[in-house]
Amino acid sequence: MSEPPFPTPRTRTHCPYCALQCGTLLHGDRETGVRVRPADFPVNRGKLCQKGWTAPDVLTAADRLTRPLSRGPDGRLTGTSWDTALDTVAERIRALRARHGPDTVAVFGGGGLTNEKAYLLGKFARLALGTSQIDYNGRFCMSSAATAGNEAFGVDRGLPFPVADLRDARTVLLAGANVAETMPPLLQHLDRAELIVIDPRRTATAHRATLHLQPVPGTDLALALGLLHIAVVDGLLDQDYIRRRTHGFEEAARRAMAWWPERVESVTGVPARDQRAAVRLLARPRNAYVLTGRGVEQHSQGTDTAAGFINLALALGLPGSGRGGYGCLTGQGNGQGGREHGQKADQLPGYRSLTDPAARAHVAGVWGVAPDDLPGPGRSAYELLDALGADHGPRALLVFGSNPAVSAPHAAHVTERLASLELLVVADFVPSETARMADVVLPVTQWAEEEGTLTSLEGRVLRRRAVIPPPAQARSDLRVLRDLAVRLGQPPDRYPSDPREVFEELRAASRGGRADYSGITYERLDAGECLHWPCPDTEERHPGTPRLFLDRFAHPDGKARFAAVDHRGPAEDISSAYPLHGTTGRVLAHYQSGAQTRRVAELSAAVPEPFIEVHPDTAARSGVVDRGLARVTSPRGSMTARVRLDPTMRPDTLFAPFHFPGDGRANLFTHPALDPRSGMPGFKVSAVRLEPVSEG
Ligand code: SF4
Numbered sequence: 003m004s005e006p007p008f009p010t011p012r013t014r015t016h017c018p019y020c021a022l023q024c025g026t027l028l029h030g031d032r033e034t035g036v037r038v039r040p041a042d043f044p045v046n047r048g049k050l051c052q053k054g055w056t057a058p059d060v061l062t063a064a065d066r067l068t069r070p071l072s073r074g075p076d077g078r079l080t081g082t083s084w085d086t087a088l089d090t091v092a093e094r095i096r097a098l099r100a101r102h103g104p105d106t107v108a109v110f111g112g113g114g115l116t117n118e119k120a121y122l123l124g125k126f127a128r129l130a131l132g133t134s135q136i137d138y139n140g141r142f143c144m145s146s147a148a149t150a151g152n153e154a155f156g157v158d159r160g161l162p163f164p165v166a167d168l169r170d171a172r173t174v175l176l177a178g179a180n181v182a183e184t185m186p187p188l189l190q191h192l193d194r195a196e197l198i199v200i201d202p203r204r205t206a207t208a209h210r211a212t213l214h215l216q217p218v219p220g221t222d223l224a225l226a227l228g229l230l231h232i233a234v235v236d237g238l239l240d241q242d243y244i245r246r247r248t249h250g251f252e253e254a255a256r257r258a259m260a261w262w263p264e265r266v267e268s269v270t271g272v273p274a275r276d277q278r279a280a281v282r283l284l285a286r287p288r289n290a291y292v293l294t295g296r297g298v299e300q301h302s303q304g305t306d307t308a309a310g311f312i313n314l315a316l317a318l319g320l321p322g323s324g325r326g327g328y329g330c331l332t333g334q335g336n337g338q339g340g341r342e343h344g345q346k347a348d349q350l351p352g353y354r355s356l357t358d359p360a361a362r363a364h365v366a367g368v369w370g371v372a373p374d375d376l377p378g379p380g381r382s383a384y385e386l387l388d389a390l391g392a393d394h395g396p397r398a399l400l401v402f403g404s405n406p407a408v409s410a411p412h413a414a415h416v417t418e419r420l421a422s423l424e425l426l427v428v429a430d431f432v433p434s435e436t437a438r439m440a441d442v443v444l445p446v447t448q449w450a451e452e453e454g455t456l457t458s459l460e461g462r463v464l465r466r467r468a469v470i471p472p473p474a475q476a477r478s479d480l481r482v483l484r485d486l487a488v489r490l491g492q493p494p495d496r497y498p499s500d501p502r503e504v505f506e507e508l509r510a511a512s513r514g515g516r517a518d519y520s521g522i523t524y525e526r527l528d529a530g531e532c533l534h535w536p537c538p539d540t541e542e543r544h545p546g547t548p549r550l551f552l553d554r555f556a557h558p559d560g561k562a563r564f565a566a567v568d569h570r571g572p573a574e575d576i577s578s579a580y581p582l583h584g585t586t587g588r589v590l591a592h593y594q595s596g597a598q599t600r601r602v603a604e605l606s607a608a609v610p611e612p613f614i615e616v617h618p619d620t621a622a623r624s625g626v627v628d629r630g631l632a633r634v635t636s637p638r639g640s641m642t643a644r645v646r647l648d649p650t651m652r653p654d655t656l657f658a659p660f661h662f663p664g665d666g667r668a669n670l671f672t673h674p675a676l677d678p679r680s681g682m683p684g685f686k687v688s689a690v691r692l693e694p695v696s697e698g
Contacts, residue, residue: 008039013469016456017054018114018449019593021160021332022046022185023458024054028450028469036061036450036469044532045165045458046187053593056602060448061470063432063601067445068473079443084477084485087442091400092489094425094441095131098398104132104377108386108396111138111345112403113334114594116454116466117519118504119479120336121351121511122497123402124344125369129496130487134380135396137347139404140340141383141681142411146304147294147330148341149680153305154312154563155321156556157353157516159461159535160338161329162321163549171195171326173283173290177311178222178297178686179331182206183590188331198280200225201297202585203615203657204650213280217270219583219655220572220687222298226310227569228266229281230258233317236278238285240319247322247555250564254313257568269569271652285318290326296333297587302573302675302684309565316562322551332459334594339457342517342535343508347380347681351508352515361515368511370496382681384411384674391422398425402446402479405434408595409660411683413669414639429479434597435663446479447472454501455527460548461534463519465527480504513539516556522546572687573675574637576654582620583655584634584690586668596661612643612666614658616692617651624692631695634658636671636688642695656692660685 012027025043030036036058040050070087071079082090098106109127111120120138127136144160151158168174168191177200181188189210199211200222208214217225233239234255244251263274284290292315298307312321312328320326332338344351344365351368354361362373381389387410389395399420410416420426420439428437429444437443451472457463472478484497498504502524513520520539527533533546554560576583591608592599599605614632616624626632628647633640634656641658642665651657658668673684 008037013467014041015450015467015469016464017050018057018060019053019335020185021334021337021459022165022188023335023456023464024050024187026050026054030469032470045460047190049187049190051186052591052608053599053605056604058450059602059604060598061450065433065601066473067431067433067443067476069445069475071443073441084475087444088485088489091425091427091442092486095398095490098424102397105135106396107131107133107398107400108135108390109133110383110386110399110401110404110406111136111340113138113140113143113337113340115336115340115403115479116452116456116501117336117339117343117508118454118501119402120340120345121343121508122480122483122504124351126483126487126497128376129369129371130490130492132377134377135386136345136380137383137386138340138345139383139406139409140334140337141346142300142409142683142685143296143333143337144299144330145680146299146301146677146682147308149305150308150312150565151330153565154309154316155551157550159550160332160459161461162551163327163329163460164534165191165460168192168291169194170289171291172286172288173198175280175284175292176200176207177292177294178299179293179295180205180207180297180587181331182210184333184588185331186590196283198283202583202652202655213276213283215272215276215280216652217272218652219585220301221270221569222301223303223307223310223567224261224266224269224569225272225277226307226314227258227261228263228270228277230255230310230314230317231261232263232278232281233285233314234258236281238281239317243319243323244317248316248562248564250566251317253566254564257566261569288325290318290320292320292328293331295331297686299330300682300685301687302673302677302682303570304677304682305679306565306567309567313564313567316564321562322555324549324552336456338459338461339455342457347382347386352512353517354515364514365511368507382676384676384681384683387416387419388674390419397423399423399427401426401428401436403430405436405595405597407435407439408597408663408667408669411669411672411685412638412674413667429482431476432597432601434595444482445473445476446482447476451476452478452501455505457535463522463527463533463535465524509539573684574673574687574689576689580636580689580691582690582692584636584671584688585655585657585686586660586672587657589659589661592659592661594661596663599661609659612641612658612662612668613646614643614656614692615646615648615651616656617653618647618649620651620653620656620692621645621647624694626692626694631697633693633695634671634690635693636673636690638673639670641666641668641670656690
């Protein structure tokens with residue numbers, strides 16, 4: 003039976019989930035429901051994944067937050083008015099600040115917030131609250147690759163080329179990226195390429211690969227060093243490119259010389275012949291790409307690991323060559339824009355540094371304040387969560403668009419810290435696990451109910467459009483921030499609540515910054531122009547920059563930097579008490595902490611509960627059985643879930659998805675050791691043990 007025709011008028015917008023930002027057409031209203039179809043948009047070319055097809059169901063979630071909630075003396079959350087909720091929050095913030103100073107109030111943002119929300123949240127924190135304590139969940143996502151990209155190229159844009167360029171690739175190395183589950187429509191751009199997949203698991207992506215390298219979790223940098231070693235020894239370098247376009251090759255190569263194939267095999271478990279085959283595939287003439295994902299980035303040496311793969315790409319002459327490149331496959335819906343507009347602990351809008359006097363002066367000028375009115379850098383995301391309620395730590399936290407009770411590492415500890423707060427305020431559209439802990443819950447709009455912009459993983463700025471009005475009492479986060487700021491004594495015109503007005507201010511604040519949006523307008527986007535930043539505001543309309551680095555890298559001398567890196571192993575190694583490597587990741591049906599996708603019947607039916615994936619031999623040794631209940635324990639805590647046997651797993655490794663709440667939180671066992679340069683926690687490898695749980 004053919005599908006009924008999709009009615010007109012249709013609204014062009016984008017999927018609410020991942021950073022691929024697939025184009026969609028929406029039709030409908032609140033009474034009859036919203037229907038979705040894929041748009042013919044360059045990244046998804048008429049396809050959506052299961053999450054995209056079912057996204058309208060989140061709009062009608064049975065427990066959609068439709069009115070503010072406040073925790074009463076009996077400890078229960080009950081409905082209240084907006085005025086009462088906001089008055090309560092403002093009054094308690096004022097009291098806490100009077101007693102403990104401005105840094106006693108912290109803000110935690112999200113990589114799914116629109117550009118306008120991320121921008122206004124940073125401004126609100128620094129001006130209305132006067133706090134330095136703001137960071138966001140993107141710190142947990144790609145911060146290490148962003149740091150490595152900034153150091154290597156002078157600027158971090160996840161993909162410095164359009165996704166569609168991948169169609170010309172002959173070889174693509176996917177290091178720690180399971181795109182078949184996280185971004186399925188991306189696969190159509192890779193179907194002509196030979197894939198090399200680096201992943202401890204034989205994922206759906208690895209199944210499609212020409213070559214699957216299956217390292218011990220936490221040894222990816224040793225493997226990257228080994229691949230560079232082979233390129234050097236086998237004479238596969240692009241010497242001319244290295245000489246003309248880079249600095250620092252000699253030291254990077256010197257370190258890689260200590261990682262000969264047999265040594266790499268002994269550390270990573272990847273056979274030397276497979277290492278050599280991978281380098282030969284990558285070094286063939288014609289296009290090759292090196293793409294990293296969370297699997298190699300979410301480590302306490304994540305920046306060095308991403309840099310190790312960038313070194314390999316530079317040695318082969320790929321970035322900015324027009325015939326290949328390096329990119330980070332940013333994950334969250336606005337993971338790219340979310341890190342550019344000032345909700346990071348160390349940044350101002352325009353992807354500017356908070357410690358750069360010129361940047362402070364520029365942004366302060368746009369905001370109408372003195373540079374000294376801007377606080378300095380604050381704590382990174384986990385450090386901030388870890389400090390909540392502690393001596394000299396924040397006593398209040400405002401959360402926008404995040405669910406750290408599920409998504410943060412060492413989740414039991416983070417939950418304790420959240421519980422210790424004197425004031426927890428959560429703005430969300432569903433009662434996430436973090437919202438359920440809050441003193442005040444503020445119901446906000448979601449994707450198809452609001453206007454705004456997002457920036458996709460390829461640096462393209464996209465319009466989000468409303469197709470239905472929000473529930474009567476739900477408000478835009480922008481209005482919530484304005485109304486709170488006014489109650490805290492700020493002038494109302496400093497906090498526009500119209501997204502177009504906020505974007506106009508964002509353009510001015512970003513002017514001249516690394517992520518320059520000043521030439522982008524709603525009018526140009528609405529006219530269908532394809533605009534990738536940087537897009538400066540020039541007299542002749544700037545066409546945007548789909549491809550970066552073709553002539554020069556963004557460092558002052560135009561050259562890229564090799565990084566002098568060395569493998570040092572994960573923060574925690576296996577032992578007799580904890581004999582397995584525990585790793586975590588995503589499944590096709592769910593997104594991030596699952597707060598949205600667990601509320602969609604089709605997605606919940608596809609993967610209704612957490613699971614622990616192990617090799618049958620590992621299960622037998624541990625006394626657990628297929629579909630039996632088991633416990634994974636690390637030195638930090640335990641998660642409980644049913645076992646799935648998978649003979650393709652490494653026998654020394656188990657895997658659990660991190661989308662689930664309660665005792666099934668994989669983050670109960672993950673490690674919070676931080677990468678010293680990016681603040682990325684070591685999510686991807688923990689020492690664990692596996693044991694059966696009696697169901698009697
Ligand atoms: Fe949405 Fe990402 Fe799926 Fe595309 S790949 S439909 S953006 S979740």
